[in-house]
Amino acid sequence: MNIEIDTGNGVPIYLQIVEQIKRNVAMGRLRAEEGLPSVRQLAVDLTINPNTVARAYLELEHEGIIYKRQGQGTFVSAQAEETSRRERQREAAALLEQALAEAFDSGMTREEIGELYRRLIARYGKEQSS
């Protein structure tokens, strides 16, 4: 699991951890029932305050992405993948909407946007099926 913290972008560190773990789950890099590093270990790996990691894990627990097994550690939950994927799709939909709004705002016509859309679908759809 590779997480990178960017201290300059203003996003609270614990949120960055939450986001990146959810991303890893959604992309299949973290599978259900896979073990996560302990709070202390992740804190050392990332060189950040253990409280911050604890806060991130707490948040993930609340969202049902991870759970704690008594005495054995922290694990990715079974429904995490589904939850993360749905959330990621919601984010993607929002991004699409934002992109469309930007495209209209920049002066592109409906036809230009439609043409661009068809080309992109063709390109990315091909990658998905292959």
Add this chain to the structure above:
Amino acid sequence: MMRQIVWKEWRENRWKYGALWLVFNLPILALSVLLGVSRAARTPFADLSNQTFMKYLPLPVFESAAIVTVFLFATGFLGLTTFLPEVEDKSVFFLFEQPLARWRYALAKIANGAGHVALAALAASLLAPAAVYGLMLLGGKVTVAASGAAFGVVMAAALRAGLWSALVSIAAFAGCALIGSVVPRWWLATIATFVFIICLMNRVLSSSRFLGAADFFDLFASAPQGSYNVSGNFGTANWLTVSGNLPLPTDFVHWHLLPTLTPVALLCLFAAAIAWVFQRKELR
């Protein structure tokens, strides 16, 4: 705690303690070298007999006199150089960061230094007459059977003189240790040390009470009546004048009590001052 301080002081200052021992024993060392080198110097020793040895044997007791006069500078500078560097480079604050009261550390440091000084003074005071007696015995004509008792008397005087010169040396050490703790600059501290030692030396010599208790004048206590006046001149400047009356007062207070208490009182005063200085030190 004391073990740590003793270890630290030894590792930090062992060459300085060695230098002090060297200085204190210079007269005997010089004498040994002289005897080794010059036949003319050896002659008086070879000529000594059981009847004549007392001409020379009491002289080494003046080692103590040297310790409380010229060698006092060495003692003073030992005090200065065992306290000033630590204060100047702020490494004293490393000691202040230990769970150890600052005044305890101050007293331990002083006690350790005083111990070294007292030991050196006492040893040198005893070594001088013992070494000279040894050389006399080597000459062949002086025997232990005949001269042993007199040697015992001289050694007793040397012991008393040694103890007292140790006390005065400790007071000098502590005074210069205080200078080292308080004065932040080397050149200023050196001048202050010089001035302090000269004043102390002057006080020691000019007080007939000190002379009385010095006990190495024990041997001259039966001298004829009269007054004496001795001056030390450096170029045209008179920097030391000593005068008094013979014979010397030999009552308990003047002979023993006051002269013992005075250096002890000075030591306590200086030690308290150093403890107070350490307590007030700030890391800026």
Add this chain to the structure above:
Amino acid sequence: MNAIETHALTRVFGKTRAVDAASLAVPAGTVFGLLGANGAGKSTLLKLLTGHLRPTNGTISVLGEAVSGPRPALWERMGYVAQSRYLPGWMTGIECLRFAGALHRGWDGGKAEGLARRLDFPLNARIRDLSRGHYVRLQIALAMGHNPELILLDEPTSGLDPVGRHELLGILVEEIGRRGCTVVISSHLVEDIERLADTVAIMEAGRIVACGPVDTVKSEAANGAATVSLEQAFFTYINRRQS
């Protein structure tokens, strides 16, 4: 329970107010960051907390004890990494550790020496010959060897290369995670504070211009706008103060 509390703490040097009416509280078991430019008063504040300096005004409480000057007993429970260099130059690292160890009741010799060895530290070199990086590692070993409840560090990463800095912060994180001690760390590097601190106080010209949890301090500087980095928040507070 607060590990440290100060009320209107002031320290004056001649005409300069090095620390000016500083009031703060450090909850036990948290990391408190002191952020400010050089000369802002961070070092002075830390020295006041350790008892190396006496306050001109105000009160200090450290681990439940009132502090207004030297407090030798507190040194059993706290460790301090100073910014200036004053360990005895003639000692070697191992001698220094053993010396301190013999004077502390709760010293963990194995830990201190193990730490020094892990840091790849030349234990037998004289302290005067140590590089900046090695010197600060010795300071760390000395500060943590007796398992203190409170560790105060004054710009520990200054003068270190990126690798050394990373290692040092890593050791701190490990110590915090393992022992839950309270840490007060000052730095002029925003990233150090952002990574480690639960609470941050921003100092400027002796005054504390902002104090609180890192996220709160950042969001208050943002004033409803988009998220800001701690660095941007820092400049916002400084400019507010100066205007």
